[in-house]
Amino acid sequence: MSGDAGLLEVENLEVVRGGVRVLEIPSFVLHENEVLSLIGPNGAGKSTLLLALARLLPAASGTMRYRGEPISSDRSTFAYRRRLAMVFQQPLLFDATVFDNVASGLKIRGMSRREIRERVMETLELFKMVHLAERSARKLSGGEAQRTSLARAFAIRPEMIFLDEPFVALDPPTREALMADLERILGETSTAAVLATHDQLEALRLSDRMAVMKQGEIVQNGPPAEVMNCPVDEFVASFVGMENVLTGRVVDACEGMLTLSLAQCRIEFPGSAGIGESAVFCIRPEHITISNFDPDAETSARNVFPAVIRRIVPTGVFQKIHLDCGFSLVAYLTNQSLANLHLDEGKRVFVSFKATAVHMIRSGK
Amino acid sequence: MDLLVDGFAKAIALLTSLDQEVLAITLLSLKVSVTATLISLVLGISSGTLLALADFPGKRLIVSIVNTGMGLPPVVVGLFVTIFLWRNGPFGYLDILYTPTAMIIAQAVIATPIVCGITVASIQNLPPNLRLQILALGATRLQMVLILIKEARLPLLAGVMAGFGGVISEVGASIMVGGNIKGYTRVLTTATVMESGMGNFDMAFALSIILLLLCFAINYLLTRIQQRERPR
Structure with missing residues (x-):
């Protein structure tokens, strides 16, 4: 407009x-x-x-x-x-x-x-x-x-x-x-x-x-x-509902893709930073997918991790799922998806998100 | 008890017979107090609005002084107006001491702080953003002030009643600057003081009842206006 x-x-x-x-x-x-x-x-x-x-x-x-x-x-x-x-x-x-x-x-x-x-x-x-x-x-x-x-x-x-x-x-x-x-x-x-x-x-x-x-x-x-x-x-991240703001260390940087290490997990996303630098990045909760099986074969998502559901908090329109993958993540699911997946607190699941769903806020020594 | 009964009977008799002297006193009371109230409205509302809207150092002090002025003792006002209008005083050349004009001036001095104080409170009681909203609607500053006064009209009517009530009932200033001259500056309150001093309690009582009825009539009228405006 x-x-x-x-x-x-x-x-x-x-x-x-x-x-x-x-x-x-x-x-x-x-x-x-x-x-x-x-x-x-x-x-x-x-x-x-x-x-x-x-x-x-x-x-x-x-x-x-x-x-x-x-x-x-x-x-x-x-x-x-x-x-x-x-x-x-x-x-x-x-x-x-x-x-x-x-x-x-x-x-x-x-x-x-x-x-x-x-x-x-x-x-x-x-x-x-x-x-x-x-x-x-x-x-x-x-x-x-x-x-x-x-x-x-x-x-x-x-x-x-x-x-x-x-x-x-x-x-x-x-x-x-x-x-x-x-x-x-x-x-x-x-x-x-x-x-x-x-x-x-x-x-x-x-x-x-x-x-x-x-x-x-x-x-x-x-x-x-x-x-x-x-x-x-x-600040902006938290204000616009970006509930996952994480900090990791860059272990690889190649052709515009970064690999970060965070609690024994490797997270890949597009960006540029020097190896050894720490980077702050964020992922919107609605961009995180949860499944009961390792979706490795059937997903294009680069980042797949096993996780445990720590808490499920109903918020009305959707359910807020607190996950532990070695680091904490928050994902949103509709009530319907929650029922279909038979999710419960303490259950082991897999979380995945695309590299493009990750946004790097900043990096530095 | 007899005094009360006699007084009441006398009052009824005076009222029903339309005694010329009493009628003249009543009309002068009305004329002096209504004129003084009108003057105090012009002075009090404009200065009160200005005081409420302006921001300057010492504003609280001024508002406190105005609020103190709301309880100004009429004899003090009477004394000052007398001094000012005295033959050798600063306004002695006007030669208006012991005239109804002097009484109007004294009563206006009494009523103005009352109206001003109530105006300050009424305007300050409006939502603080209302001023900005009115300006945002495209108003000039003058339009904004007039709209604010209109918005505060109900509490301002209470100010009118308080101002009028203050002056129609006062006696100290009227006696001092008017002199209670028969047929010229004698009003209901000064006449009551005089009659009661002379032991004519029935006459004093009759005048008091007329004064009360007058106050009631004016306030009833103003209250009607105020309550009609109020949402039910």
């Missing part, structure tokens, strides 16, 4: 609070029609970055350009702010009806009553909430309130929208319904968006690009698959 044009370009953005630098972004670009998610733990600076991008928080330094035009003066900041919308974690509705709430941004812009009515009804239809138009905002459920807040933001037809964990306070079915609608509406309206979340699944589902934040900095930025499968460090 992302085009080449940088809709919003930021350079050397710094935010200082109480003498402490809380945000440092050397460069940030949001493309036209692109949905970018900012993921990271609480306190990583996601909200601060959103506020700074929306020019709602004074930046200590840095330059911002919107469609190539610098946003520097009060006047350009105000004009810029009128082209964007922002939705916060709390719905922050006004003490008025749903209609008046959705109309508020339009009233602020001085649109005529007729135009406002048309636009509001159109937006309410888009969000499937026409029946709530006359209801007082105070009588809405949490999901309806957040939906109203999103409708209020989209009613002004923003070119760009900043969403600060808008689903975090909602129960799972409400969250799912609202997320599905947001996904549809972002597509239909071609609105560029930046979504802050600490939920990687939410980010994966909605975004074209992911940026991982830690302590006020963006530590990795790229397509979701790349961030999920090739984290740049242990």
